[in-house]
Amino acid sequence: MVRPFASSADVAEKAEALEVLADGVYALTAKGDPNVGAIEGQDFVVAFEARATPVMARRWLDKLRAYTDKPVKYLVLSHYHAVRVLGASAFGAEVIVAHEQTRRLIAERGKEDWASEQGRMPRLFEGAASIPGLTWPDVTFSDRLVIDLGGDRGELVLQYCGRGHTAGDIVAWLPRQRVLFAGDLVEAQAALYTGDAFHFDWPAGTLDRVAAFGAHALVGGRGAVVRDRAAVDAAIGQTRDFLLVMRDRVGAVHARGGTVKEAFEAAHEALAPAYGSWPIFEHCLPFNVQRLWDELDGVDWPRIWTAERDREVWEALQG
């Protein structure tokens, strides 16, 4: 069977749902498409993630405006991926915040990543002509940044938990409401994308730090909002399991001197029963296995995905 490249054949629009997780805490989920969130302060809104284009971002903001008309003061970007950041101009935010490694990645490969992601997921780039250029953070940090929400609204903690989905993922934590926006470090019944990941850090210390928040509700990068402690632990556990199974299978083929194609097939066979029906599973797996293979070869810093390299790896593994 010849599979269409990445998510290029996925053109059916997904139903979106705005959920109120606590007073002034919102998430927009879309059946496995990238999630976004917002947190109301006393006089302003903090937006979490920007979507792929200003047109798509405005659609989210229009829904949010049914609940609050406060201006967006802060736009927090969990990591550098194009589908998370290129809609930023629609928010009119005073301050765009990200991790310092996210700024580095945008400078190093933002343009290539934009072309790569638009080629892989064209549906998410509706209104691509409205993108004014790369998104640059105004403020970056290395470990932790706290936003005072004003009045009696408490605070929002932005925390780096270690290398994971990328070198610079951050989460947003509301200690009072015990709500965690985890970005792509945790997926809830959606496949993981690990093409820029650190497979040896993510399932160990990084996810341990994410779990240590003890969230009562979690918004992952994709998939439904996870509510209650047990479900949060299950989502983190699924994310960890996906990574460990990949590491086990790909590692075994690498150790015996096999090929990356054999590693892909072994990982596919092991993961498909539990995860094969989840959104973007077939799309992500070739890129995931190639990145893990590179790490096993000793390549610490992820190679840059270009539209051309995407097609080569797809052809070699999924073609």
Ligand SMILES: [Zn+2]
């Ligand atoms: Zn991502």
